[in-house]
Amino acid sequence: MNAKANTARITLIAGVALLFAAVSNGRAQENGPQHASDFTSTEYYEPPHQRQIKSVLSGAEALPQPGGQLIIKQLKLETFDLDGKLEITIMAPECIYDTFKGVANSPGHLQVHTGDGKFRVEGEGFLWRQSDQFLTISNNVRTVVENGATMNTKP
């Protein structure tokens, strides 16, 4: 699997890792993840582009749950290309991320759109499996492609 294809997975992992680190607020890590609010996790490209932002994961709230689960509210994930151009924005009012299974899911809304806004997909209920990079939108999938939407096929 190439690095570009793994953007979402890496970002989720990085984001969750950051959450676990950031919410500690100086406490020892053995205390486990704590509640966090208005958090932002920024991931950078690998050298030599280490100054370029690859993705920004933000949320209004992160609530650790038993069993390694994390409830993230007002999730927003943005990915950028090497030129700093916004590629994709993913938003969900709330989702549960299982840090052990590497699965994110929610019965709620999911919205995805490209940086230029010409492509949009949304639906109700989703499941994201990191292991095989498989996304399921369960209900009422609605996709809109504006005139002139293009496929950005170059990394």
Add this chain to the structure above:
Amino acid sequence: MKRFSLVIIAVLAGLMGHAQTNTPGALPTPRAPTLINSESADFDLNGHQGIYRGHVRVDDPQMKLTCEHLIADMPQAGGRPNHIVAETNVVIDYTDDKGQTNHATGDKAVYVYSEQGGVTNETVTLTGNPQIENAQGTQAGDVIILDLANNKAHFDNPHMIFRQNLNGATTNTNSPVTVVKTTNFPPGTIQNIDKNISNHIDHPPF
């Protein structure tokens, strides 16, 4: 997530691609958005595949497609989709380059796109009791291949049912007295056209 978006866009681009094929040299004009609705959808980022399931409906300015299951594959290297399969109760309504409305149905429609040596091959193959209905009548065959790149349609084992007015003349108008022959042996039916007769028909639906 980038691949995820590419897969979805690929689906849409492929579905819309036909509309652009028959207008070489034409300046792009603003179009209304293309919408795809379905009950659910899966996006396999490793397999470069997008799958729409349940009451799939594609609304494009130049055609409408409904089916129960739609799968789109895209090349590993990216680019436009090279394979789209629409299955189960496939219905395609479109307006051809003459402004005539057409209603195509079948159990399955397969879109294939390839480029080799500067030559573009782009086809839609309808199978499973495929037929195309328009003002002239119904064109059917065992297999209907719409050659989008060359603006032709090919019918395997073609048979046609013409619409006739009460005077017996074939009509291509909106005559209020148009009758569709649906008896067991309608006089307007032609079946198993001699193999020597070209099965190619110009001005395909797409």
